[in-house]
Amino acid sequence: MKLSLNPNAPDRRLLDESRRTRAMTWIMAIMVFLTVLAGALGLGMFAATAQLDRQLAGRLTIQIVEPDAAVRDSQVKALRTALPRVAGVTRVAEVDRERLAELLKPWLGDTGLDPDLPMPAMIDVETRGGNGAVVEQTARAIAPGARIDRHAQWLSPVRGFMTTMSWLAVGLMLLIASATAAVVLLAARSGLDTHRDTIDVLHMLGSTDVQIARLFQRRIAFDTLLGGLLGTVAALGLVWFLQSRMALVGSEMLSGVALQQRDWFLLLLVPLGFALLATFAARRTVLRALGRTL
Amino acid sequence: MASIVQFENVGLRYGSGDETLSDISFSLNTGAFYFLTGPSGAGKTSLLKLLYLAQRATRGTVRIFGEDAGALPRTRLPGFRRRIGVVFQDFRLVPHLSAYDNIALPLRVAGVSESDIEAPVREMLAWVGLTDRGRAKPPTLSGGEQQRIAIARAVIGRPELLVADEPTGNVDPDMAERLLHLFDSLNRLGTTVVVATHDFHLLNRIPNAHMMRLEKGRLNDPTGALRNPPRGAA
8 A cells, every 4th residue: 555645545545534533633732732832831941041040140249238438438449440350250330329229218218318327339240150259259358248149049949940840841741742642542542443344354455564554643643733733833822922921021031931943943843743753652552453463 | 286275174263162163174276166065153254264364273274375374474464365365245345435446455455556556447347347336335336236346356466265255145146146157257267266155056056166065163075076185285
């Protein structure tokens, strides 16, 4: 039997197409829809985690808590001179005092603007390659009382959550893929029962198990591919919609969740992957079932 | 004359019940015509199943085309089955395929290209007198027409052995005689034919036919044609 993609090819007529149900196509559409969503979540979270790592690993804030304003200012000046010379430091910026007072206003009220009230000076430092230890050492040499906040440290629970979500998405994808294989297995067995008479005739005429398995695997692959494309289009549409809504929020962290071109391409491969999985599962199921007959 | 099939002390048992066939020994000569008769339940269908490799013997040796069928691995069975044509009382046509496609099935299974299929299928349709019914689906055909399609399907691959299980059971006497004529003409072309029937009127229609009679799973030999020792070619 020669296998053809032509819907009117003789081999396509061997299994009664009029008796097929569309259930398989819709089940696959739902499976792939969920998988693509899980995949988008996973890819988005991995990307956001990577961005968080890039941005926070080398970012720290030096707080100079010094009651004497003159000492504080001289330490700030010395730090602003010394820190840019440290290898790997890409940016040193003092947080604007007025901005700081503005941030403290909800807690301190208008007194926060009193020049007699000692306010800490804050210097944001960004380093490349996470060279925070040298920065910390330099800062302590100049301002022994300085408090140093590594951003990665206080955002580590967020990072942990994002990593968990990423692996959860991977787990969901594997779970759905397993469920898909189980659905294909049931569909193939049901197909074998439905077409038992035709299969008996084909066997009697000298069909090999592989020839018969091909009829099923191709049919299930087509159903999966069709359903998969529907599910992928729906899921990608939803992801695109959510991404455009996230862009409106303007959050730096959420922007990291946005999918890149490579991610969209990977998600487009999901229906193909499922079609291959379904083909393999159908072939294996049919061959094993036929292997038990003579 | 060489034998195409040899049975040596063959027994067949389904599950743990009594033997359906017991101590069956015979050989079929290449190019000969055989009737297999016997009452219902005598084991005719079981014996035919052994012939067309739908069943393996529980004991004894079945040799087909010179090879021990019991020792054949599954992977070699399709090749052997393509050398055997089978006709059933209930036709076993694929109902959603046209008469043309049903007849073409063995050629497609064998991987013959579509361009090489049409001529032999048309020839077969003409041979069974159904030239104008090629596009008809089996449910729209009469019993006799369906059986002729089944015969055309069984012989299109020019089988060396044709096995027919009660092929005239569902057709009227005139059609039965026509079908038998088809088997006879095929036999004249060199195919070994085995027809299981309990229709005694048909037995005399083929003068040179040998007759095997099964009773309670054991083989009798009313014509003496099978008297040769199983191992020797007749």
